[in-house]
Amino acid sequence: MSNNNMNLNLKIWRQPKKSAPGKMVDYKVSDISPDMSFLEMLDVLNIQLVEKGEDPVVFDHDCREGICGMCSLMINGQAHGPEDRTTTCQLHMRKFRDGDTIVVEPWRAKAFPVLKDLMVDRTAFDEIISAGGFISVNTGNAPDANAIPISKENADLSMDAAACIGCGACVASCKNASAMLFVSAKVSQFSLLPQGKVESSERAVNMVNKMDELGFGNCTNEAECEASCPKGISISNIARMNREYTVGSITGK
Amino acid sequence: MSNSLAITLKSSVVKKQLIGITGLLLCGFLVTHLLGNFLLFVGPEAFNKYGHALTSNPLIYLAEAGLLALFLGHMGLALKATLENKAARPQRYYMKTKTGRGSTIASSTMPYTGAILLAFIVFHLQGIKFGAVYNVTYDGVVMRDLYKLTFEKFASLPYAAFYVVSMIAMAIHVSHGFWSAFQSVGFWHNRYTDSIRKAAIGYAVFVGLGFSILPIYCFLTGAN
Numbered sequence: 001m002s003n004n005n006m007n008l009n010l011k012i013w014r015q016p017k018k019s020a021p022g023k024m025v026d027y028k029v030s031d032i033s034p035d036m037s038f039l040e041m042l043d044v045l046n047i048q049l050v051e052k053g054e055d056p057v058v059f060d061h062d063c064r065e066g067i068c069g070m071c072s073l074m075i076n077g078q079a080h081g082p083e084d085r086t087t088t089c090q091l092h093m094r095k096f097r098d099g100d101t102i103v104v105e106p107w108r109a110k111a112f113p114v115l116k117d118l119m120v121d122r123t124a125f126d127e128i129i130s131a132g133g134f135i136s137v138n139t140g141n142a143p144d145a146n147a148i149p150i151s152k153e154n155a156d157l158s159m160d161a162a163a164c165i166g167c168g169a170c171v172a173s174c175k176n177a178s179a180m181l182f183v184s185a186k187v188s189q190f191s192l193l194p195q196g197k198v199e200s201s202e203r204a205v206n207m208v209n210k211m212d213e214l215g216f217g218n219c220t221n222e223a224e225c226e227a228s229c230p231k232g233i234s235i236s237n238i239a240r241m242n243r244e245y246t247v248g249s250i251t252g253k
Numbered sequence: 254m255s256n257s258l259a260i261t262l263k264s265s266v267v268k269k270q271l272i273g274i275t276g277l278l279l280c281g282f283l284v285t286h287l288l289g290n291f292l293l294f295v296g297p298e299a300f301n302k303y304g305h306a307l308t309s310n311p312l313i314y315l316a317e318a319g320l321l322a323l324f325l326g327h328m329g330l331a332l333k334a335t336l337e338n339k340a341a342r343p344q345r346y347y348m349k350t351k352t353g354r355g356s357t358i359a360s361s362t363m364p365y366t367g368a369i370l371l372a373f374i375v376f377h378l379q380g381i382k383f384g385a386v387y388n389v390t391y392d393g394v395v396m397r398d399l400y401k402l403t404f405e406k407f408a409s410l411p412y413a414a415f416y417v418v419s420m421i422a423m424a425i426h427v428s429h430g431f432w433s434a435f436q437s438v439g440f441w442h443n444r445y446t447d448s449i450r451k452a453a454i455g456y457a458v459f460v461g462l463g464f465s466i467l468p469i470y471c472f473l474t475g476a477n
Contacts, residue, residue: 013347024347077350084354103348110341173352175361176338178265208266217341218265218334220363221433224355236441242266243439249261 006032006098010045012057013105015114018121022114024103034094038081039064039071041093042104059118066090066230069165072172073118074105079169079228087167087230107168109177110215124214125166125182131210132203133186135196154192161188163231170225170233176217181225183207184237191244201248208245265337266437268330273434275327280427280456282320287463294470297400298391305396328371335364359429366426373419380406407471416468424461431456 007030015022029045036044039061046056062070071088075081081091096102106114111124162185170181187204190196196203219238226235261267289307292300307313351361359366381402389398407413431453435441440449 011347074346074348077346077348078352105347108342108344108346110343173355175342175356177341178338180265205261208264209260212263212265215341216265217338218269219437220269220334220338220360221429221436222356222360224352227352227354235436236446239436239439239441241439242270242437245264245266246270246439249264249267 004034006034006093006096006100008032008041008096008099009101011101011103012118013114014057014117016116018113018115022117032093034092036093037064037089038073038075038091038093039089057118058116060120061089064089067165069167072107072120072167072169074103074107074172076103079107079173080167080230085230085232087165090230107172109171111177111179112168112171120168122166122168124216125168125179127214128179128183128207128210129186132199132206133190135190136199137195148194150193158189158192161185161192161233161237164189164229164233165231167230169228169230171216173224173228174217174219175222175224176220178219178225179211179214179216180219180238180241181229181233181235183211184235184241185233187241187244188237191240200244201252204241204244205248205252208241265334268334269437272327272330272334273430273437275323275330276427276430277434278323279327280431280460282323283423283427283460283464287460290464290467293400293403293467297389297398300400301389301396301398302391304399305394308397324374328367331364331367357429359425360433363426363429366422369419369422370426373415373422376415403467404471404475407468408475410472413468413472417465420461420464423464424457427460428453428457
């Protein structure tokens with residue numbers, strides 16, 4: 001045990017199941033290494049709870065490398081915690097101090113119902129993708145990568161948009177629980193490339209209409225989503241989507 | 254692809270575009286209103302004649318109807334969007350902290366500054382447009398002495414102060430609304446997005462100061 005290890009107070013949202021009411025519950029964890037990730041700290045808590053015969057805190061996680069988009073958590077009121085461009089799994093306990101009280105909540109949105117404790121159902125994002133987040137191509141041999149010329153600028157912008165891991169931090173941090181940043185990233189990553197350009201207007205229209213249908217809020221251009229996004233997706237994508245939606249609504253089939 | 258007009262008009266994107274476009278048009282109205290107000294500094298005759306020229310033109314009813322439609326459309330859609338936004342998060346956060354890199358005081362208070370403006374507009378119309386009628390005659394034409402009415406109203410400190418506070422709220426409202434409208438419509442380019450944001454601040458300062466100077470000027474010069 002090094003001297004830097006911390007004792008922390010946690011306030012965690014506990015909710016037994018989707019339909020049941022939840023509440024904030026206080027926990028204490030001790031001897032937390034500053035080198036642990038936030039999720040490892042929660043693992044320590046869960047081991048304690050299991051040893052006491054209590055129900056462990058349920059939270060989503062998978063790769064723990066910041067690329068899968070499974071981890072979530074509102075930490076002290078911020079999506080993925082206080083560190084810029086970082087997922088919860090990549091947030092380290094060295095960002096906190098001994099004796100801190102840390103508030104941990106699930107994403108909150110009508111379209112993201114809490115399943116249990118800190119785990120929410122993000123199926124809504126999959127439904128939006130199904131509505132248009134793809135390109136229609138015939139399968140077959142992979143074409144030559146350089147057969148279609150693509151400008152470096154557009155390739156970069158498309159890759160920036162494609163960095164979206166679909167974690168839902170944009171929805172969680174938006175005061176309106178709007179999914180515009182996610183949807184716009186998924187619209188932009190295709191529409192910037194020739195292969196996706198063909199269906200760009202229909203895609204924007206179908207995905208936005210699905211998003212509205214699922215009960216996400218309206219965008220009020222505050223950019224809290226961009227600031228909270230672990231991948232730094234720009235709200236310029238939202239402007240692009242707005243443009244394509246309008247054009248698609250007027251000229252669409 | 255089924256894309257009925259109703260879905261399009263009700264969509265989050267088009268709703269925000271309509272709020273933005275009506276807002277920008279109202280911004281245009283503010284400029285003409287302000288420039289007219291500045292005639293107050295020229296003198297009572299110029300100010301009253303300008304007012305008379307506006308109200309005696311039959312097209313004023315068309316313009317007023319258009320303006321009313323813009324206000325009602327802007328407010329109605331904004332109210333609808335705000336209610337939908339509240340409904341999109343039925344369970345509030347126990348703790349919510351701003352990142353400090355996104356929203357501003359202006360962007361996060363739009364419904365509130367908007368409500369202040371609505372209250373102000375009702376008060377303003379009731380006090381000035383539908384207020385006391387004083388007449389004055391220039392070149393044999395009888396017209397309303399709005400100059401006198403304006404000075405009379407702003408002689409009261411609370412009255413003038415309410416105007417200034419409302420105009421500060423308006424400046425805050427348009428400082429976000431002006432650039433936000435461009436974003437909603439889809440204007441974004443590295444070359445001009447920064448300029449639009451700066452123009453929004455510039456516009457807000459211009460109309461905020463411009464409309465505030467009047468009640469302050471009238472209060473200071475009228476009271477003595």
